[in-house]
Structure formats: C-alpha cells, structure tokens
Amino acid sequence: MKKDLLSLEINDTSETASGLAAxxxxxxxxxxxxxxxxxxxxxxxxxxxxxxxxxxxxxxxxxxxxxxxxxxxxxxxxxxxxxxxxxxxxxxxxxxxxxxxxxxxxxxxxxxxxxxxxxxxxxxxxxTVPEKHISIVYANGKPNIKLSIGYYRPRGYVLDQKGSKFTAFNVFLTYVLNGKEYETIRKVTGEWSIGEYANITFPLPSKASGKISLKFIVNSTLEGIRPYAYEDELNYTFEKTVNIENTNNVYHTQKYQAKRA
Incomplete structure (x- = not known):
C-alpha cells in the first residue's frame, strides 16, 4: 500500500498556561x-x-x-x-x-x-510549560497527528525524577480543513515521570494536505512529593500550524520539537 504523504512544517503561534511544571x-x-x-x-x-x-x-x-x-x-x-x-x-x-x-x-x-x-x-x-513534540504517524494508511507531551528534562541529574509525574491528560484538538471545522477529544491516564512522554494521536481526514492550523487545549493532572505530597491541575493552550505536502508517494515521518518563544 502506498502512503502519499508527508512533508511537515510546524510553527508556534501562541501558548498560554495556568501554571508551570517545576x-x-x-x-x-x-x-x-x-x-x-x-x-x-x-x-x-x-x-x-x-x-x-x-x-x-x-x-x-x-x-x-x-x-x-x-x-x-x-x-x-x-x-x-x-x-x-x-x-x-x-x-x-x-x-x-x-x-x-x-x-x-x-x-x-x-x-x-x-x-x-x-x-x-x-x-x-x-x-516551564510542558514539553511537547508533534509528528505525523500512519495507522492503516491514514494520517494522524501525534502529540507527545510531558515534563521538560534538563541536562544532568534530576531531583525526584520518579516522584514528580503527570497522571492524566485531557486534550481537546480543533482545526479547520477545506472550510470544515473538526473537533477531537482524547483522554489518557497513567504515570509519566520526568523524561517520559504521553503519546496521544488524533486522526486526520485521509486526503488531508496543505497548511492546517491546530489548536490544542490540554487539561493535565500532575503529582509530586516535594516539598510535600500534592496533586494539582495545569491547563495549557497552544497553537501550531502544520504544512502537509505530497512527496511523490514516498512515505517518511519527520519529528519536530516545538520551538519556544
């Protein structure tokens, strides 16, 4: 089966957050x-x-x-x-x-x-706000947006690396394609410590191409043990513009780390 995408470009347009992940x-x-x-x-x-x-x-x-x-x-x-x-x-x-x-x-x-x-x-x-990566992946020959999200990990040793973790992500994605608005909601639960990422996929229409402006609204739950045991909510909104282009039926996937403002 031929897979006829993709060339992917990602640009930050805006981001807001109710808090920061330390x-x-x-x-x-x-x-x-x-x-x-x-x-x-x-x-x-x-x-x-x-x-x-x-x-x-x-x-x-x-x-x-x-x-x-x-x-x-x-x-x-x-x-x-x-x-x-x-x-x-x-x-x-x-x-x-x-x-x-x-x-x-x-x-x-x-x-x-x-x-x-x-x-x-x-x-x-x-x-900082949660670290995020966006890529295009295929499932049964159809393109999907893949969001990887988790803690930023600095170089060197990390205090409480396993004691700080995200335990839930509720993600709402909206975009407009060919004049039609699409909405998708994904909720995942688990444990993602510092340096680990939750991978969440969103299906795209099978013939999607060109520039698509994506808006993500993320409601996340994070837990930690220092300075005391806690559970908190962090709400995060960001927008990306992706450009999906035909590449002569050659299939390849490129992964991009989001650039920070």
Whole structure:
C-alpha cells in the first residue's frame, strides 16, 4: 500500500498556561551546573535559583547558616553573557535590584557556587510549560497527528525524577480543513515521570494536505512529593500550524520539537 504523504512544517503561534511544571536539577560541581543552566536558557526555559539574601555561603557557624536558609529568596535566571561572565536575572524582591517592576539585574557566574543555598548541591529549578513534540504517524494508511507531551528534562541529574509525574491528560484538538471545522477529544491516564512522554494521536481526514492550523487545549493532572505530597491541575493552550505536502508517494515521518518563544 502506498502512503502519499508527508512533508511537515510546524510553527508556534501562541501558548498560554495556568501554571508551570517545576523540575529541579542538580549537579556534583558548579561548572556542570552553569553549563546545564545555560543550555536551558538557550532553549527558552528559565531557571529558578535560590540565593542567600544576607551573606555569602558558607557562614562561620551552623546557627547563622540555618537562619540564612530560612531568609533566602529566589531569582529567575533568564539570560547569560559568556563574554562578560554574567547571568541576567529577574529579582522579585528588592527594588534597588531593578526587579520585576524595573528590569533585569546581573550576577556573576560565580554566584552559582558562592551565593546559592546549598551551593555544594548546585540545585537549580527549571520552570516551564510542558514539553511537547508533534509528528505525523500512519495507522492503516491514514494520517494522524501525534502529540507527545510531558515534563521538560534538563541536562544532568534530576531531583525526584520518579516522584514528580503527570497522571492524566485531557486534550481537546480543533482545526479547520477545506472550510470544515473538526473537533477531537482524547483522554489518557497513567504515570509519566520526568523524561517520559504521553503519546496521544488524533486522526486526520485521509486526503488531508496543505497548511492546517491546530489548536490544542490540554487539561493535565500532575503529582509530586516535594516539598510535600500534592496533586494539582495545569491547563495549557497552544497553537501550531502544520504544512502537509505530497512527496511523490514516498512515505517518511519527520519529528519536530516545538520551538519556544
């Protein structure tokens, strides 16, 4: 049987979310932490780092160390400059730092291992919408949209990799093809830990071709064990434009990772 698709192009058009899925990574030494954070930033994923607010770490006595751990706060790392060896951070607290109401402050790369809480553990949390991949797959000679969705996984070690998981996805897909609106709902349940993806397929009309604008509405359930056992809901909406073209009856499938804004 000949399968006469496909060439696939995917473009982000918009995305919104009711919350973010946090993933805490850690490394055994600061240079690896820095490289891991920079890789996430380059992919459009900000990193949340917890800094000591009153003094550098470690302190001279255990009592002061514990006090600082209670008083510290987090900044969001959103960029970096290798030439100047500086991190771009948004600080939500001090106005003199030009925080969330005034712009971006900069910290030296060395802040990662001098000013972070538990600096020897090099723990940095990524906060982002769920990771998504879209591809075209065939079933009985008919094309389907395949959505793979799950936690973003940073390079290196991950804290609570099996303790954080998605347990349900309820996905509503709409698109217009040749003037007709199509709607499909899929619900899947299971357990997808950090680095694992739920694969959900949506059938397309057998003669689908050309550009199709897809709108996904995802209602997901996620569970975790830190800082306490919890269950939460994360609602996520995004749009993609796919271009399916005839390729002279040659069948092949290309997989694309969604680009982040």
């Amino acid at each position: 993933v805490s990574g850690y490394e055994p030494w600061p240079e690896r932490t820095l490289n891991s954070v920079k890789e996430s930033i380059a992919m459009g994923v900000p990193a949340l780092a917890r800094l000591h607010s009153a003094a550098e770490y470690p302190t001279l006595d255990e009592e002061t160390t514990q006090k600082l751990d209670m008083e510290s706060h987090s900044v969001l790392i959103v960029g970096y400059d290798d030439t100047k060896q500086l991190l771009d951070v948004v600080d939500p607290w001090h106005s003199e730092w030009l925080g969330s109401f005034g712009g971006i402050e900069q910290l030296p790369y060395t802040a990662i291992y001098k000013r972070m809480v538990n600096a020897t553990a090099d723990k940095v949390t990524r906060v």
